[in-house]
Amino acid sequence: MSRRPLTDEEREIWSWQLDVEGFGEAGQERLRAATVLVSRVGGVGSAAAYELAAAGVGRLILAHGGLLQPSDLNRQLLMTHDWIGRPRVESAARRLQELNPRLEVLTIADQITVDNADELVGMADCVVDAAPLFQERLAMNDAAERLGRPVVEAAMYELEASLTVIQPPGTLRFRDLVPEVPAGWQRRFPVFGAVSGTVGCLAAMEAIKLLAGFGEPLFNRLLRLDLRTMNSQVVSLR
């Protein structure tokens, strides 16, 4: 997407964040010109996408298959009760555009696979990886490495969460951390929405820093959070 000066209306909407040191109008213009792929828009991805829409990212590509289930509603904040039985990704797009009508949303009613990863990642400036299966994370990261796109890796389990930014060759590859699908990981995991939402918001902030070019993204560092104790730690990956 092309970069152009902010209109007066846009300047008013984002006026409180334009005051952030190192961000300013130039950062806002970069956000508005950017495209972010978010996969999926479950507990983590919903919160990340919502914050990106609020911050003024110009275009979101949302990849998430399946129909909304009642058991999604404890954490998937872009879903609503009246949408049960209908495509999740359409509910997400609807909610995001209610918040930010300027936002362009491309919906993909499917998960990321090795077959579609290159095309979808190639359309984005940055990827927020919030997928519940390692197969999807590996496919997305392999494509992002080929195409030179940064990936914000956000994940949680029970009351724990982790966050890092992957962009080889400046950082480790995701496959350096996860060479293949780990044994023991199960599709269903214990989750409070407050935990997935926390790491989703943090993931959005990493994407905003990457796109706008300020702050210190978590390159070669991994943030560990334990919301049971509220302990946090930044681990050096190099």
Place this chain on the structure above:
Amino acid sequence: MGDGSFPGSDCPADGVAEGFVRLELTGPLRRSAGTQHFIVPCETQITLGELLDRLRVLCPQTAAHLTPCATTTAGHSALPPGLLVLRDQQLLPADSAFAVSSGDQITLMPMISGG
């Protein structure tokens, strides 16, 4: 075993006595073990591979997360895929032959994917 102490050991729960390594378990590994900390007996030095073997024996319910990787690095077995091993907030090499020492506090952190 509920507090993660090795039976018969006199390791304090919040420290590491000589002759032991104190493990911190996270994520699904912690859930399988039913405890966050685990004390494993250790000579002056043992390899990460030996450390994981001892954990599997002491706490068999962790075995599902500790399947060794089929690939090899420089002739050594790699660690289970997706298992990060940390010491002093620093990532250790994913090499089963890497040595840890008595008194170390090691974090076993399986990568998680909850979204």
